[in-house]
Amino acid sequence: MYLHGRNVLKELLGLRNSNIKVKRVLFTDQKNVDSQLEHLIKETRDKGLRVEILSPEKLTNLSREKKHQGVVIELKEFPYTDADAFLNDSSPSKKSTLVLLDQVQDPHNLGAIIRTSVAAGVDAIAITTSNSAEITPAVVKVSAGLVFKIPVIPVGNLARFQEKLKGNGYWIYATDMSGVAYYEVEYNDKVAMIFGNEGKGVRRLVKERSDLLVSIPMEKTVDSLNVAASAAILLFDRRRRIIIGERSQLSTTPG
Secondary structure (H helix, E strand, O other): EEEHHHHHHHHHHHHOOOOEEEEEEEEEEEEEEEEHHHHHHHHHHHOOEEEEEEOOHHHHHHHHHOOOOOOOEEOOOOOOHHHHHHHOOOOOOEEEEEEEOOOOHHHHHHHHHHHHHHHOOEEEEEEEEOOOOOOOOHHHHHOOHHHHHHEEEEEEOHHHHHHHHHHHOEEEEEEEEEEEEHHHOOOOEEEEEEEEEEEEEEHHHHHHOOOOOEEOOOOOOOOOOOOOHHHHHHHHHHHHHHHHHOOOHHHHHHO
Protein backbone atom coordinates (compact mmCIF):
# COMPACT_ATOMS: atom_id res chain seq x y z
CA MET A 1 0.00 0.00 0.00
CA TYR A 2 1.36 3.40 -1.02
CA LEU A 3 0.25 6.41 1.03
CA HIS A 4 1.16 10.01 0.49
CA GLY A 5 1.18 13.37 2.23
CA ARG A 6 3.00 15.03 5.09
CA ASN A 7 0.18 14.80 7.61
CA VAL A 8 -0.01 11.04 7.12
CA LEU A 9 3.73 10.72 7.72
CA LYS A 10 3.54 12.93 10.81
CA GLU A 11 0.81 10.71 12.29
CA LEU A 12 2.88 7.59 11.60
CA LEU A 13 6.03 9.08 13.11
CA GLY A 14 4.10 10.14 16.21
CA LEU A 15 2.75 6.69 17.01
CA ARG A 16 4.09 4.76 19.99
CA ASN A 17 4.43 0.97 20.12
CA SER A 18 2.97 0.78 16.64
CA ASN A 19 2.36 -2.52 14.84
CA ILE A 20 2.36 -0.70 11.51
CA LYS A 21 5.06 -2.07 9.22
CA VAL A 22 6.57 0.75 7.17
CA LYS A 23 8.70 -0.66 4.37
CA ARG A 24 10.20 2.66 3.30
CA VAL A 25 9.53 6.38 3.10
CA LEU A 26 10.17 8.12 -0.22
CA PHE A 27 10.95 11.82 -0.50
CA THR A 28 11.26 14.09 -3.50
CA ASP A 29 14.70 14.97 -4.84
CA GLN A 30 13.37 18.35 -5.95
CA LYS A 31 15.79 21.13 -5.11
CA ASN A 32 14.96 23.98 -2.76
CA VAL A 33 12.55 21.94 -0.62
CA ASP A 34 11.09 23.76 2.37
CA SER A 35 12.35 23.37 5.94
CA GLN A 36 9.34 21.27 6.98
CA LEU A 37 10.20 18.56 4.48
CA GLU A 38 13.86 18.64 5.54
CA HIS A 39 12.75 18.17 9.15
CA LEU A 40 10.53 15.22 8.17
CA ILE A 41 13.42 13.55 6.34
CA LYS A 42 15.62 13.91 9.43
CA GLU A 43 12.88 12.70 11.80
CA THR A 44 12.17 9.69 9.58
CA ARG A 45 15.82 8.70 9.58
CA ASP A 46 16.05 9.24 13.34
CA LYS A 47 13.17 6.75 13.73
CA GLY A 48 15.29 4.17 11.95
CA LEU A 49 13.02 3.94 8.91
CA ARG A 50 14.36 3.31 5.44
CA VAL A 51 14.53 6.55 3.44
CA GLU A 52 14.84 6.88 -0.32
CA ILE A 53 15.05 10.03 -2.42
CA LEU A 54 13.28 9.89 -5.78
CA SER A 55 12.11 12.24 -8.49
CA PRO A 56 8.66 13.87 -8.19
CA GLU A 57 7.59 11.90 -11.27
CA LYS A 58 8.41 8.56 -9.63
CA LEU A 59 6.55 9.57 -6.49
CA THR A 60 3.52 10.40 -8.64
CA ASN A 61 3.71 7.03 -10.39
CA LEU A 62 3.88 5.14 -7.10
CA SER A 63 1.18 7.07 -5.28
CA ARG A 64 -0.98 7.76 -8.36
CA GLU A 65 -1.39 11.24 -6.99
CA LYS A 66 0.25 14.42 -8.27
CA LYS A 67 -0.33 16.28 -5.00
CA HIS A 68 1.83 13.96 -2.89
CA GLN A 69 3.59 16.89 -1.13
CA GLY A 70 6.97 15.29 -1.76
CA VAL A 71 6.24 12.32 0.52
CA VAL A 72 5.18 8.73 -0.24
CA ILE A 73 5.04 5.98 2.39
CA GLU A 74 5.05 2.30 1.50
CA LEU A 75 3.31 0.00 3.99
CA LYS A 76 3.28 -3.79 3.90
CA GLU A 77 -0.45 -3.78 4.72
CA PHE A 78 -2.96 -1.99 6.88
CA PRO A 79 -2.99 -3.43 10.43
CA TYR A 80 -6.62 -4.35 11.09
CA THR A 81 -7.58 -5.32 14.65
CA ASP A 82 -9.10 -8.69 15.57
CA ALA A 83 -12.53 -8.39 17.20
CA ASP A 84 -11.87 -10.91 19.96
CA ALA A 85 -8.50 -9.37 20.76
CA PHE A 86 -10.07 -5.93 21.12
CA LEU A 87 -12.90 -7.14 23.36
CA ASN A 88 -10.53 -9.17 25.54
CA ASP A 89 -8.33 -6.11 26.05
CA SER A 90 -11.25 -3.82 26.91
CA SER A 91 -11.99 -3.04 30.54
CA PRO A 92 -15.49 -4.31 31.48
CA SER A 93 -16.18 -1.30 33.71
CA LYS A 94 -14.92 1.39 31.32
CA LYS A 95 -17.21 3.78 29.50
CA SER A 96 -16.79 2.93 25.87
CA THR A 97 -18.06 3.99 22.46
CA LEU A 98 -17.77 1.84 19.35
CA VAL A 99 -18.80 2.74 15.80
CA LEU A 100 -20.22 -0.01 13.58
CA LEU A 101 -20.51 0.73 9.87
CA ASP A 102 -23.05 -1.41 8.02
CA GLN A 103 -21.92 -1.52 4.39
CA VAL A 104 -20.73 2.08 4.10
CA GLN A 105 -19.29 2.09 0.59
CA ASP A 106 -17.93 5.58 -0.11
CA PRO A 107 -14.21 5.84 0.84
CA HIS A 108 -14.65 9.55 1.54
CA ASN A 109 -17.47 8.83 3.99
CA LEU A 110 -15.38 6.15 5.68
CA GLY A 111 -12.38 8.46 5.98
CA ALA A 112 -14.52 11.31 7.33
CA ILE A 113 -16.19 9.03 9.90
CA ILE A 114 -12.79 7.76 11.04
CA ARG A 115 -11.53 11.31 11.49
CA THR A 116 -14.65 12.28 13.43
CA SER A 117 -14.45 9.13 15.55
CA VAL A 118 -10.89 9.85 16.65
CA ALA A 119 -11.77 13.47 17.43
CA ALA A 120 -14.82 12.36 19.45
CA GLY A 121 -12.90 9.80 21.49
CA VAL A 122 -14.38 6.65 19.97
CA ASP A 123 -12.57 3.47 21.06
CA ALA A 124 -12.82 1.46 17.82
CA ILE A 125 -14.54 1.23 14.44
CA ALA A 126 -15.95 -1.98 12.98
CA ILE A 127 -16.55 -2.25 9.24
CA THR A 128 -18.35 -5.02 7.38
CA THR A 129 -16.15 -7.03 5.04
CA SER A 130 -18.75 -7.31 2.25
CA ASN A 131 -20.18 -4.46 0.16
CA SER A 132 -18.10 -1.96 2.11
CA ALA A 133 -15.20 0.39 1.61
CA GLU A 134 -11.94 -0.85 3.09
CA ILE A 135 -8.88 1.06 4.24
CA THR A 136 -7.28 2.44 1.09
CA PRO A 137 -4.92 5.35 0.40
CA ALA A 138 -7.98 7.52 -0.31
CA VAL A 139 -9.49 6.66 3.09
CA VAL A 140 -6.18 7.37 4.83
CA LYS A 141 -5.95 10.75 3.10
CA VAL A 142 -9.49 11.82 4.01
CA SER A 143 -8.89 10.77 7.62
CA ALA A 144 -5.75 12.96 7.62
CA GLY A 145 -3.78 9.94 8.81
CA LEU A 146 -5.92 9.53 11.95
CA VAL A 147 -6.92 6.02 10.85
CA PHE A 148 -3.68 4.86 12.46
CA LYS A 149 -4.85 6.15 15.85
CA ILE A 150 -7.93 3.94 16.21
CA PRO A 151 -8.50 0.17 15.96
CA VAL A 152 -10.36 -0.81 12.78
CA ILE A 153 -12.12 -4.17 13.14
CA PRO A 154 -13.24 -6.13 10.04
CA VAL A 155 -16.52 -7.97 10.67
CA GLY A 156 -17.86 -10.73 8.45
CA ASN A 157 -21.24 -11.11 10.16
CA LEU A 158 -22.45 -7.90 11.78
CA ALA A 159 -25.49 -9.49 13.44
CA ARG A 160 -23.28 -12.08 15.12
CA PHE A 161 -20.85 -9.36 16.19
CA GLN A 162 -23.78 -7.48 17.77
CA GLU A 163 -24.53 -10.51 19.96
CA LYS A 164 -20.88 -10.73 20.96
CA LEU A 165 -20.92 -7.07 21.95
CA LYS A 166 -24.06 -7.56 24.02
CA GLY A 167 -22.30 -10.39 25.83
CA ASN A 168 -19.57 -7.89 26.71
CA GLY A 169 -21.99 -5.37 28.18
CA TYR A 170 -22.59 -3.14 25.15
CA TRP A 171 -25.96 -1.68 24.20
CA ILE A 172 -26.54 -1.43 20.47
CA TYR A 173 -27.97 1.79 19.00
CA ALA A 174 -28.82 1.79 15.27
CA THR A 175 -29.55 4.96 13.35
CA ASP A 176 -32.94 5.11 11.63
CA MET A 177 -35.40 7.88 10.77
CA SER A 178 -38.14 6.11 12.76
CA GLY A 179 -36.07 6.03 15.94
CA VAL A 180 -36.08 8.04 19.16
CA ALA A 181 -34.68 11.57 18.82
CA TYR A 182 -31.00 11.40 19.77
CA TYR A 183 -31.30 14.13 22.41
CA GLU A 184 -33.90 12.06 24.28
CA VAL A 185 -31.81 8.89 24.40
CA GLU A 186 -30.33 7.71 27.72
CA TYR A 187 -27.11 5.94 26.75
CA ASN A 188 -25.58 2.98 28.51
CA ASP A 189 -21.96 3.23 29.69
CA LYS A 190 -20.88 0.93 26.86
CA VAL A 191 -22.33 2.02 23.52
CA ALA A 192 -22.07 0.55 20.03
CA MET A 193 -23.57 2.93 17.46
CA ILE A 194 -24.46 1.63 13.99
CA PHE A 195 -24.48 3.79 10.86
CA GLY A 196 -25.80 2.35 7.61
CA ASN A 197 -25.24 2.31 3.89
CA GLU A 198 -25.48 5.62 2.03
CA GLY A 199 -28.60 4.59 0.12
CA LYS A 200 -30.31 1.85 2.12
CA GLY A 201 -29.36 2.73 5.69
CA VAL A 202 -28.95 0.05 8.34
CA ARG A 203 -30.17 -3.38 7.20
CA ARG A 204 -33.39 -4.75 8.66
CA LEU A 205 -31.90 -7.72 10.52
CA VAL A 206 -29.20 -5.51 12.00
CA LYS A 207 -31.85 -3.08 13.25
CA GLU A 208 -33.90 -5.90 14.71
CA ARG A 209 -30.90 -7.10 16.73
CA SER A 210 -30.27 -3.60 18.07
CA ASP A 211 -31.49 -2.40 21.48
CA LEU A 212 -32.75 0.99 20.29
CA LEU A 213 -33.20 2.96 17.08
CA VAL A 214 -31.94 6.55 17.16
CA SER A 215 -32.90 9.39 14.82
CA ILE A 216 -31.82 12.94 14.03
CA PRO A 217 -34.96 15.11 13.73
CA MET A 218 -34.77 17.60 10.88
CA GLU A 219 -36.91 19.86 8.75
CA LYS A 220 -39.58 18.11 6.66
CA THR A 221 -38.07 19.48 3.48
CA VAL A 222 -34.93 17.34 4.08
CA ASP A 223 -35.10 13.56 3.64
CA SER A 224 -31.79 12.59 5.22
CA LEU A 225 -28.23 13.59 6.04
CA ASN A 226 -24.99 12.24 4.67
CA VAL A 227 -23.82 9.32 6.84
CA ALA A 228 -20.62 11.14 7.78
CA ALA A 229 -22.61 14.19 8.91
CA SER A 230 -24.97 11.99 10.95
CA ALA A 231 -22.00 10.30 12.61
CA ALA A 232 -20.51 13.66 13.56
CA ILE A 233 -23.74 14.83 15.22
CA LEU A 234 -24.33 11.66 17.24
CA LEU A 235 -20.73 10.98 18.23
CA PHE A 236 -20.07 14.47 19.52
CA ASP A 237 -23.38 14.41 21.38
CA ARG A 238 -22.20 11.17 22.99
CA ARG A 239 -18.86 12.80 23.86
CA ARG A 240 -20.65 15.82 25.36
CA ARG A 241 -22.70 13.58 27.62
CA ILE A 242 -19.63 11.65 28.80
CA ILE A 243 -17.83 14.90 29.67
CA ILE A 244 -20.86 16.29 31.52
CA GLY A 245 -21.17 13.02 33.45
CA GLU A 246 -17.51 13.08 34.45
CA ARG A 247 -17.74 16.70 35.62
CA SER A 248 -20.86 15.86 37.61
CA GLN A 249 -19.08 13.00 39.36
CA LEU A 250 -16.12 15.23 40.22
CA SER A 251 -18.39 17.90 41.69
CA THR A 252 -20.13 15.38 43.97
CA THR A 253 -16.97 13.57 45.10
CA PRO A 254 -16.24 14.31 48.83
CA GLY A 255 -13.03 16.14 49.64
